[in-house]
Amino acid sequence: MKNNKIKHRTINIVTVLVLFVSLMQCKKSQSTSIKEEVSDSKKTLYQLQSEFIDQRFGMFICYNIMSYGAYWGEANYPITSFNPQKLDCNQWADAAISAGMKYGLLTTKHHEGFCLWDSKYTEYDVASTAYKKDIVKQYVDAFRERNLGIGLYYSIWDSTHNVVKDSIDDTKLQFIKGQLTELLTNYGKIDYFVIDGWFWRMGHNEVPYHEIRDLIRELQPECLITDHTHLQAPYHMEIPYFEGPLGAYPPEDNTMATTLGHCSLKGNGWFWNEETPNGMKPNDGVDVVVEKLKTCEIRYCNFMLNCMPNRDGLLDTIYINMLSEIGKKWQADTTRKALPNDKVQVAVSVPIKSVEASSGIADYLIDSRQVEGGNFNVWESDSKYPQNIVMDLGEVQKDLDVLVIVQNHRSIPPPQIALAEGNVTKCKLYASVDNINYEEVAFQTWKPDANYRAMGFKKSVARYLKLEILEANGASAIINELEVGKTSY
The missing domain is CATH 2.60.120.260 (Galactose-binding domain-like)
Structure with a gap:
């Protein structure tokens, strides 16, 4: 009997050890799955840029606290009104597909500092509203289910948390890195990461470019970066950005992998307001978008059309109709030559x-x-x-x-x-x-x-x-x- 107990105890110990090792391996596998997923491919920067440019058309989803009345860069705007009970990211994704779009870009945090995910670094986030649910996850799940690329936008300048020029210390740098880590580890593979309020607002030294870039590359080795520098060159980024509403446009001889943001409807800047449902900007519309899209395509520039969800979390009918019409009038030019590889670039x-x-x-x-x-x-x-x-x-x-x-x-x-x-x-x-x-x-x-x-x-x-x-x-x-x-x- 004593020997049986010893034998039974030994088996239990072995079983526990096996389970422990298995759990540790599983945990390690989960934490490194994104790195392993991309490390085997060993894609060059040129390959990643070529794949991005081949997507041609994306949905820039500008949705945040400015959609509820905050002005640009307003600190501590009340979030009590944020309660989009009808929010449906599947509607966004289906509308994107109807237009021929291949990826999305969501404003996870704009200059006002409100986060569309539950961030452990602040209570100024969706988890602190009546709505509570993680909108970043809903967006990622809906777009990924439809095989659409995943882009996330994040503003480093943050008026509510006083992340501003000449105030960055170790605590604020860790706040930035912590939030970036949340976004880049909790939602699977991220294809495209857009940062705003960085170079143009405070330069790339106070919030060190190299530390931020190394962190992103460690967490997401094949994630391309755009910073809204307002410089039309791949300086400290991989995809230069043209600010369409400010008249920026790729030149005829452009051979850089770039992107352009365009906004067709009136709103609160890039965000929804009461004018949006019937507020087309002058001299804009489906035909204008299609022509701009064709021109950008020829010039190796992805075209991102701003689509502003309303306060219910839905795209207005004007967007649903517009995107459907674009899809009927535009198709990708498959005869376009491959992205030229004639310029050196910093990797x-x-x-x-x-x-x-x-x-x-x-x-x-x-x-x-x-x-x-x-x-x-x-x-x-x-x-x-x-x-x-x-x-x-x-x-x-x-x-x-x-x-x-x-x-x-x-x-x-x-x-x-x-x-x-x-x-x-x-x-x-x-x-x-x-x-x-x-x-x-x-x-x-x-x-x-x-x-x-x-x-x-x-x-x-x-x-x-x-x-x-x-x-x-x-x-x-x-x-x-x-x-x-x-x-x-």
């Missing part, structure tokens, strides 16, 4: 710790951002050449092979455009490990135009890069910002 960005220049305000080269009035702090040289810019990366880096020179831009007044004035037309690049001995690694010339400028150079080990500007278009050289990195992961 892994390396921080520039400090910079010196032979003239102008050097700090603007690594911390431009928009300023009062809507335009940018840009570096502008004097009229003498050559101009020398020395970038210190803080430590020796391996496999460096690309430098992005963000061209001169105008944001205000509309239209937002890239400018030819001041753009570098001839330059050399040198690399060094000690800031004494430099090796020339690239020589580059460009036409005097407004096109995206990037210098590819032989893979180098360096801490310092020196850009020698020999010629520019105009009386002086003008650069919005610089980015250094690697063309492959």
